[in-house]
Amino acid sequence: MPWIIDKIKDLLPNRPFGKTAKDNRVARLIDLEYVVSSANEVFSQIETAINAIPGSPVPYSNVCFVDRVNGNDGTGVINILDRPFLTISAARTAAAALTGISSTNRALVYIRRGEYSNPILTLTNNVDFYCEPGVVFTGTPLIRDNGVAVNSSVYGSLRINSGGSTMPLVLTGASTVTFEFDSIISNAAAFELNIASASNRITITGNYVYSNTLGQGFGCTVRGATNAVVTVRNAFEAIHSVIRTRFFTGNLTFNCPNIRLVAGNIYGGNLKDVLYISDSSSTGNITINGDLINSDPVFYGGVGTALKYRDGIPNNKVRINGNIIGGVTKGTDAQIGANAELQITGNVSSNNSYAVWAYGSGKFLFKNSVIRATNAAHTASAIAVNGTAEVFFKDCYMLNLATDQAVIEINSATSKLVLDGCQGRASGTGVGSLSITTTVGGGLLYVNNSRFNKIINAALTDQYVPSGLIIDPNTQVPNIF
Secondary structure (H helix, E strand, C coil): CHHHHHHHHHHCCCCCCCCCCCCCHHHHHHHHHHHHHHHHHHHHHHHHHHHCCCCCCCCCCEEEEECCCCCCCCCCCCCCCCCCECCHHHHHHHHHCCCCCECCECEEEEECCEEEECCEEECECCEEEEECCCEEEEECCEEECCCCCCEEEEEECCEEEECCCCCCEEECCCCEEEEECCEEEECCCCEEEEECCCCCEEEEEEEEEEECCCCCCCCEEEEECCEEEEEEEEEEEECCCCEEEEEECCEEEEEEEEEEECCCCCCCHHHCCCEEEECCCCCCEEEEEEEEEECCCCCCCCCCEEEEECCCCCCCEEEEECCEECCCCEEEEEEECCCCEEEEECCEEECCCCCEEEEECCEEEEECCEEEECCCCCCCCCEEECCCCEEEEECCEEEEEEECCCCEEECCCCCEEEEECCEEEEECCCCCCCCEEECCCCCEEEEECEEECCCCCCCCCECCCCCCEEECCCCCCCCCC
């Protein structure tokens, strides 16, 4: 950013901001040298920060500085470091009013460290924002595109501590947005992405999110035709429906190692979910790279589930690359449409209910999974197959520690259960302790190279010839993840 230094050098003889100006020419030159030397250090830090913005069109042609302590909206001047604006909104307005800004000639609002109460950050076409380490938004921050299609990004190390019931980040326009942050701690949901037009590209990246879900009942929501990649490096935690999708026809990739439902209850047990997907018009693609974890030890009743994929019979294509830990709720509860798919590559468990409840008319695929129901007092199977669903298990271990209960139950004569390379174990010695049972006197069962410690219900027949089912009392299954 040599242009800034040049501008300040031009200003220094009449307006020094290091030492007092001297009448003596030599003294003025010494003064100038001192100030420029000090300023160069500051500029070097700022230039390094701006150059580190990934993918940004550096150098920016114009920079508006914001300083919570030293700024003044009445005297703020673009491209002059010691004439910062006080508020983000005033700096943005000045940047947006510049003549000639474009996709290749962008402006930057540079936000200096400090606490900004109730800030309004309106995303504006061809204007980006950078937050120094130490920038904190408090109160009720409003980060919005206001339904307008913009190309605008927020870079840096923003921390948000938001109170009230208003979401800090809401995007509804057909925008191209990159939003970077360090942490979001919100009394409401953290963000809403609800974009009608498919011409959008949203990238959200940060380290940690916590949502109390007040006012919404979810930690974040993705709806409409939104196309988004969300990456949270450490954890995303909320006390209700950590991730919620509705009427969703876009593409969502969510990368987070720990997507966690935490203790607390505002809206009842029906919304104690980690991932909740619903509505018949939902046809979008959802990929989750990370674990879905219910860590709340209290069961509040209702139909809360680690993965709840139901209500309105949605038709999304969903892939979970991670473990599903139901805790006191079901691991998965899915009632899906004929065009829906659910693929899970990871382990699934519940210590109070079904690990897997598969219903509807779509396709399910579990690969390389350990599927466990670990409560000895539970009075049902570990896995239930219902409706006209087609449920495939490939190279899976299955375990039910419930006394005298089956590993798998088939509750519909028209559902299809396919086991390939699986091993299962049921506990107890009673008549209900079976590898596979049926509540409807039959069902479509296909078994290839799979071994269980107990017999199957006499009303069931393996459709493969010869049968691939091996009954071996010594069959071992790990009770681990």
